[in-house]
Amino acid sequence: MNEAQHPAGAIGKQRIEALSDGLYAIALTLLVLELKLPSLGHAATNADLLNALRELMPKVLTWFLSFWVMAVLWLSQVRVYHLVHSLSRTMVRLELTQLACVSLLPFSTALIGEHGNLPLAAVIYAANMLAVTLTGALRTRELLHQPHVHIGPLQESVIRTLKMRSYVLPACAAAAVALGFFFPGWNMLAMLPMVFIPTRSRG
Numbered sequence: 001m002n003e004a005q006h007p008a009g010a011i012g013k014q015r016i017e018a019l020s021d022g023l024y025a026i027a028l029t030l031l032v033l034e035l036k037l038p039s040l041g042h043a044a045t046n047a048d049l050l051n052a053l054r055e056l057m058p059k060v061l062t063w064f065l066s067f068w069v070m071a072v073l074w075l076s077q078v079r080v081y082h083l084v085h086s087l088s089r090t091m092v093r094l095e096l097t098q099l100a101c102v103s104l105l106p107f108s109t110a111l112i113g114e115h116g117n118l119p120l121a122a123v124i125y126a127a128n129m130l131a132v133t134l135t136g137a138l139r140t141r142e143l144l145h146q147p148h149v150h151i152g153p154l155q156e157s158v159i160r161t162l163k164m165r166s167y168v169l170p171a172c173a174a175a176a177v178a179l180g181f182f183f184p185g186w187n188m189l190a191m192l193p194m195v196f197i198p199t200r201s202r203g
Helices: 013-032 046-081 089-103 105-115 119-144 156-180 186-191
Strands: none
Touching: 013 046, 013 089, 013 105, 046 105, 046 119, 046 156, 046 186, 089 105, 089 119, 105 119, 119 156, 119 186, 156 186
């Protein structure tokens, strides 16, 4: 379907899709820039390097979690875009809001990497994830209520998968926010289920 054939009020998905892909690519790249070893000097030994690498591990674990959660969210978005030929204006607004939240993830990841033992850092990081997943859930809700943008009828298995992700992802992030006040750093474990939730129906 070309631009002229889009339903009234709907917007072609191509430009938003391109913007989204570019922003996710940049955000994923920025994550790794925080993995820096301190200067060890010319007299450094293997023991010094090993100790520096050991001290870097909290940042590595945070990078790993952030990278995979963002990758799963991007894959989920790709699956959603395969279901529609255009986006309603509400979907576009939610998409742009979600991308704004995604653009903050390198900052919140760096924050918890440096200060993961502080409740405020843990809560900010989890709240960032909650904002990303909640806007995605609202976008999915809008998608299900706007059949005129669908490429074709949605199968029940696809609808079930979309709804499951809409509920579970924000729930994991909300749990991480609550746990961040009491178990900073460890609260990120609440977000691990995000990595294993399917991005498409198996039916």
